[in-house]
Amino acid sequence: MAESLKIKVTVAGRVYPLNVKNAIEEEGMRKAANKINDLVSRYEQNYAVSDKQDVLAMCALQFASLIEIKAINKEEDLNEAIETMNKLNVLLDEHLKK
Numbered sequence: 001m002a003e004s005l006k007i008k009v010t011v012a013g014r015v016y017p018l019n020v021k022n023a024i025e026e027e028g029m030r031k032a033a034n035k036i037n038d039l040v041s042r043y044e045q046n047y048a049v050s051d052k053q054d055v056l057a058m059c060a061l062q063f064a065s066l067i068e069i070k071a072i073n074k075e076e077d078l079n080e081a082i083e084t085m086n087k088l089n090v091l092l093d094e095h096l097k098k
Helices: 023-046 052-097
Strands: 005-011 014-020
Touching: 005 023, 014 023, 023 052
Parallel strands: none
Antiparallel strands: 005 014
């Protein structure tokens, strides 16, 4: 079993020690922390929010909603592809029956 890497990331001014499996996971964690910190800064600059918990909740909501929107779009794309394939099957069946 591979040994995990110990890293530290800072989120909203707090340092969090983490164990990651590999360099790719480390890069992902660091990029995620940077995105959260950027969003925290934007919320603090644009809104009169004094409580970090409120800012972090807003960040969590924004990131979670992006994931949900992508899932909805993916499902809609899949449904559209299935519908198109069904139409193609009907056309093929009609053509083969001629």
